[in-house]
Amino acid sequence: xxxxxxxxxxxxxxxxxxxxxxxxxxxxxxxxxxxxxxxxxxxxxxxxxxxxxxxxxxxxxxxxxxxxxxxxxxxxxxxxxxxxxxxxxxxxxxxxxxxxxxxxxxxxxxxxxxxxxxxxxxxxxxxxxxxxxxxxxxxxxxxxxxxxxxxxxxxxxxxxxxxxxxxxxxxxxxxxxxxxxxxxxxxxxxxxxxxxxxxxxxxxxxxxxxxxxxxxxxxxxxxxxxxxxxxxxxxxxxxxxxxxxxxxxxxxxxxxxxxxxxxxxxxxxxxxxxxxxxxxxxxxxxxxxxxxxxxxxxxxxxxxxxxxxxxxxxxxxxxxxxxxxxxxxxxxxxxxxxxxxxxxxxxxxxxxxxxxxxxxxxxxxxxxxxxxxxxxxxxxxxxxxxxxxxxxxxxxxxxxxxxxxxxxxxxxxxxxxxxxxxxxxxxxxxxxxxxxxxxxxxxxxxxxxxxxxxxxxxxxxxxxxxxxxxxxxxxxxxxxxxxxxxxxxxxxxxxxxxxx
Numbered sequence: 001x002x003x004x005x006x007x008x009x010x011x012x013x014x015x016x017x018x019x020x021x022x023x024x025x026x027x028x029x030x031x032x033x034x035x036x037x038x039x040x041x042x043x044x045x046x047x048x049x050x051x052x053x054x055x056x057x058x059x060x061x062x063x064x065x066x067x068x069x070x071x072x073x074x075x076x077x078x079x080x081x082x083x084x085x086x087x088x089x090x091x092x093x094x095x096x097x098x099x100x101x102x103x104x105x106x107x108x109x110x111x112x113x114x115x116x117x118x119x120x121x122x123x124x125x126x127x128x129x130x131x132x133x134x135x136x137x138x139x140x141x142x143x144x145x146x147x148x149x150x151x152x153x154x155x156x157x158x159x160x161x162x163x164x165x166x167x168x169x170x171x172x173x174x175x176x177x178x179x180x181x182x183x184x185x186x187x188x189x190x191x192x193x194x195x196x197x198x199x200x201x202x203x204x205x206x207x208x209x210x211x212x213x214x215x216x217x218x219x220x221x222x223x224x225x226x227x228x229x230x231x232x233x234x235x236x237x238x239x240x241x242x243x244x245x246x247x248x249x250x251x252x253x254x255x256x257x258x259x260x261x262x263x264x265x266x267x268x269x270x271x272x273x274x275x276x277x278x279x280x281x282x283x284x285x286x287x288x289x290x291x292x293x294x295x296x297x298x299x300x301x302x303x304x305x306x307x308x309x310x311x312x313x314x315x316x317x318x319x320x321x322x323x324x325x326x327x328x329x330x331x332x333x334x335x336x337x338x339x340x341x342x343x344x345x346x347x348x349x350x351x352x353x354x355x356x357x358x359x360x361x362x363x364x365x366x367x368x369x370x371x372x373x374x375x376x377x378x379x380x381x382x383x384x385x386x387x388x389x390x391x392x393x394x395x396x397x398x399x400x401x402x403x404x405x406x407x408x409x410x411x412x413x414x415x416x417x418x419x420x421x422x423x424x425x426x427x428x429x430x431x432x433x434x435x436x437x438x439x440x441x442x443x444x445x446x447x448x449x450x451x452x453x454x455x456x457x458x459x460x461x462x463x464x465x466x467x468x469x470x471x472x473x474x475x476x477x478x479x480x481x482x483x484x485x486x487x488x489x490x491x492x493x494x495x496x497x498x499x500x
Contacts, residue, residue: 271308
């Protein structure tokens, strides 16, 4: 009762007035409340639902990092501040895209609060933005998840509050019309409402969120690629990626852990369209918190579905050393559209768990994809040999490295080497034809016999010239410079073996 009196005093409202306001008029089944009383009543309900002590500013982290578990035992007022920033960033090697972001990253900043916390949410829209934005937090119980309360013009700030009533891992996203376009440009992230007693302790936690992107150009086409509304409506993404780009969790950016550790992945799917078949090659999920909830836990799961606008929490212990590959097991998305990441596990494998050899960096995007906002796509063209070499390296990493390996050494018995290749260095026209038309049948390279199929990659003449110039200039090859005119001079072979 004392707290009730304090709240009333704060808003200069008598207890009698509050009691009167709670006696409502019923009109057509709708209760009409005095709007003046809502702030007071909200605070009173907050007190009734749980004691709020003090306040703190939320720790926000960019992917793949996660804020530390909450150690306090009480609920508090948590201040969350997010800024919408529209910015050009890399979506793939040599490919730029204009992302719309929460906090400057895709996905947006990871938010961690506690069940029962009172959240004061501030959304700022950077003055450089071209569009109004808002936020729909699936953790919010209330109309639009906060969307109408947070509608924010460029250069403005909106503030609203909500009570975190339910524990779980929730998606947040922009819900300004056209909603699909705002999500498709990267405006999504995760908010974790930690249960009152927390989750079981693990050694490491990571933030992984899938999204599908729709560009005017095909996969890997160099330069600037704008958003394509028609492809988005048809649900035919150019890229399907984790954490905003094809290389967000590979190479130096790979997730790192050690044998014997238990790791937790907070997995989200921003969509806007595709359902993810989330899988880690070489691991079994010990626990899956189904659909991001904290009530139902499945054990010993190989692949878990994560719907667009949904989530999952997966825990697993690391028993073997090597590279674990994170994929969407709708597998063409991984090897042809970019949904790939790595967990590099150091240490000695536990006894008898795994005895075979694990090769590094076998799984890389193979490239290729099928293909309007009225922006012009900008294609990067080589103006000198240095540019040609750089562009060729990008084409190689996206289309060739999965088979022939990043160092050009190939895989013995399967994919012939390009490094110090006698086959390439003796016949430039044959090399052009192989890339342009594909190659099948028996082939002898550096004294070894290979018998397989290399499909035509569907590259432009410029891309073929660039990638071959890169290959010839690398790994001890002849340093031959291949021009676009050289590629044009090699005929395209018809399916029946003829030429045109």
